Amino acid sequence: MSPNLKERTPLRTDLKRPRGTQDLLAPESLRLERLRRLAFDTAREYGFDPIETPIFEQSAVFLKVGESTDVVQHERYTFTDVGGVDLTLRPEGTAAIARAYVENGLFNAPQPVRLFYWGPMFRRERPQALRYRQHTQFGAELFGSEEPSADAEIMLLSTAVVAKAGLVDPVIRVNSIGCSLCRPTYRAALVEYYQPLRDEICEDCQRRLTQNPLRLLDCKVDQPAREQAPDIAQYWCDDCRQHFETVVSMVQSTGRAIDRDPYLVRGFDYYTRTVFEVGHPELGTNVALFGGGRYDGLVASLDGPSVPGVGFGIGSERLLSALGERFMAVSSPSYYVAAVPGHHQAAFALVEELRRRGVTCYVDLLSRSLKAQIRDANRRSDRVIIVGGREWDQGLVTLKYLNTGEQEAVSREPDQLARRLNPAPTA
RNA sequence: GUGGAUGUAGCUCAGUCGGUUAGAGCACCAGGUUGUGGCCCUGGGGGUCGGGGGUUCGAGUCCCCUCAUUCACCCCA
Incomplete structure (x- = not known):
């Protein structure tokens, strides 16, 4: 059964991710x-x-x-x-x-x-x-x-x-x-330079002076004092x-x-x-x-x-x-296999045949109407394969390009269809 | 650990001087005739206004606390 979205309960939870962490969703x-x-x-x-x-x-x-x-x-x-x-x-x-x-x-x-x-x-x-x-x-x-x-x-x-x-x-x-x-010689020289300036440098730097003198160099506050400081290259x-x-x-x-x-x-x-x-x-x-x-x-x-x-x-x-x-996510072309009513199982099986041949495809899992499937396809891909009806009985499926609206009947035999959808790279 | 800013629907945001049942756009679901989407039209679901306390006849709105987010420090990727 599909979820009844009309009776959806409001989102109320205290189960939030810990501070400073993130949920990474596509893309x-x-x-x-x-x-x-x-x-x-x-x-x-x-x-x-x-x-x-x-x-x-x-x-x-x-x-x-x-x-x-x-x-x-x-x-x-x-x-x-x-x-x-x-x-x-x-x-x-x-x-x-x-x-x-x-x-x-x-x-x-x-x-x-x-x-x-x-x-x-x-x-x-x-x-x-x-x-x-x-x-x-x-x-x-x-x-x-x-x-x-x-x-x-x-x-x-x-x-x-x-x-x-x-x-x-x-x-x-x-x-x-x-x-x-x-380094010890340089450290000593640095301390010796900053010691008389103790009252002029920031609080953080006063702490650095004793704890980690080299850090005095990348302070962003005390730039003037730094300019005259000894350069380690000399040491x-x-x-x-x-x-x-x-x-x-x-x-x-x-x-x-x-x-x-x-x-x-x-x-x-x-x-x-x-x-x-x-x-x-x-x-x-x-x-x-x-x-x-x-x-x-x-x-x-x-x-x-x-x-x-x-x-x-x-x-x-x-x-x-x-x-x-x-730097964007790259995705290979994908296909949405939509089923005419009564052909959901045929579509499901065809999708698996295609995937085994390296074709990326979606299939409806909500037993939706063909119309709803194509609407859904429009949000996920730009190519639809329609399974069912007269063509199916003739060994065909309909391949439809959503961006142009064009569609054509092609063989539904898995090897042929997969080759059609995933053309081998030309040498 | 320090200082500032901000929290209203899934998302982006309105919400006047404190005043009736809190809104919009987007998104989502359904319908617009039986095998075709987008655009359009109609309908629908979804909010304890971050949480707690206070002031008040009355609080999304004012005050305090707290939590979270965010920005700048510290430090680091």
């Missing part, structure tokens, strides 16, 4: 799926293998790598299961992938190891435009090479995905935050300098745009040397489309050997938003 859900495939195919072209890890990990996996990272300190979805295990919904991909690299002994696989992932991430933040408590992230990690070519390859894969999706001229903003040899050790310059020139040699941003630092503790971001004007001033960097100490901090790594993450919702109508 948004279709765009997301198309992007997922595009990302998958591109990562494969670059020689990366897909990896799936749990969406929750022992909390220690994230805590070990994010001592002063907001994402793991203040924004965790953490729970204790009935066995008393402390678990956390993953706020980001890299730590979990690194854990999997260690646990599965991938340091014994041919290096470097190239992995990519796609899936939900969870952060308990205050929701805002393009900032959700659950968002979908695509990312890749490359373990086992500290060569600049590894950084460049990661940047090129990430920009390839967004460029293929239709983002015009993505510009990589890049910086190096140095290594354990040169790079020789190895870091050469590494950075080689990364930049390798990317440039491929024709991708890349610019140094001396104020770029990133929010995860585990980064070393290269950090990069790609923003987008349509997303507003302060919303990164994606970002990444090098993390040479991460694997070791997760009880693995000393293996360097570099990776990135792209926020799918943000990318789709930036792309807008340039």
